[in-house]
Amino acid sequence: MDMILENITRLREHIYNRAVKAGRSPEEIILVAVSKMVGINQIKDAREAGITTFGESYIQEARQKIPQFSEEIKWHLVGHLQTNKVKYVLPLFSMIHSVDSIRLAQEISQRATQLEKTMEILIQVNIGQENTKSGVSPEGLPQLLEEVFSLKGIAVKGLMTMPPYFSDSENVRPFFKKMRELRDNLFPSLPDGFSLPHLSMGISSDYEVAIDEGATILRIGTAIFGERK
Numbered sequence: 001m002d003m004i005l006e007n008i009t010r011l012r013e014h015i016y017n018r019a020v021k022a023g024r025s026p027e028e029i030i031l032v033a034v035s036k037m038v039g040i041n042q043i044k045d046a047r048e049a050g051i052t053t054f055g056e057s058y059i060q061e062a063r064q065k066i067p068q069f070s071e072e073i074k075w076h077l078v079g080h081l082q083t084n085k086v087k088y089v090l091p092l093f094s095m096i097h098s099v100d101s102i103r104l105a106q107e108i109s110q111r112a113t114q115l116e117k118t119m120e121i122l123i124q125v126n127i128g129q130e131n132t133k134s135g136v137s138p139e140g141l142p143q144l145l146e147e148v149f150s151l152k153g154i155a156v157k158g159l160m161t162m163p164p165y166f167s168d169s170e171n172v173r174p175f176f177k178k179m180r181e182l183r184d185n186l187f188p189s190l191p192d193g194f195s196l197p198h199l200s201m202g203i204s205s206d207y208e209v210a211i212d213e214g215a216t217i218l219r220i221g222t223a224i225f226g227e228r229k
């Protein structure tokens with residue numbers, strides 16, 4: 001208990017200080033505690049420490065864990081999603097961070113419409129153009145957005161990225177910056193009334209740099225729960 005509470009307290013302090021230093025309002029930054037491979041009791045400890053939004057990556061694991069919690073907790077899907085798993089995801093999650101193809105978006109739209117629900121999504125961008133990572137390429141983003149904006153049952157809330165890993169987080173800065181610029185440059189071409197308010201970027205190793213560069217959603221696991229086994 002104490003370790004998780006301490007980690008969260010320290011993390012919140014760091015987030016607050018960094019936001020202020022960057023001239024940003026700390027309230028506009030959402031902390032998602034990534035609880036993949038973390039046990040129920042640890043998640044409860046984090047909940048008691050004030051965390052209200054958790055992130056999961058694996059559908060099978062999420063289907064076992066999420067129903068054990070009350071509905072006051074929000075769950076975000078941060079991991080890759082296959083089209084054939086969408087049916088499980090809709091009732092469990094309030095936001096999907098990993099939409100990267102029109103086929104996936106269409107499936108979400110169809111299922112959400114059936115359930116008379118609107119699913120909040122982010123479009124995942126492969127900003128480092130890495131073969132090993134999911135996400136639409138920066139070049140493919142405008143077209144995908146145009147198609148996704150027209151779908152029913154989906155509310156596009158912004159962009160998400162997993163940049164290349166560097167041990168020195170300063171090396172990640174250009175990728176975060178590129179994400180913000182990509183978002184800002186798209187704004188004039190979005191349909192009337194639409195914006196992309198959220199930038200989901202920053203993990204345990206680089207969240208402070210992500211805050212500097214405009215992140216509004218931080219996805220943090222290790223710095224809260226410790227190293228995953």
Ligand SMILES: *Cc1c(COP(=O)(O)O)cnc(C)c1O
Binds near residue numbers: 162203204220223
């Ligand atoms: C696991 C994971 C995280 C959390 O990473 P940490 O280094 O543990 O903070 C964030 N985003 C995604 C997509 C993940 O899969």
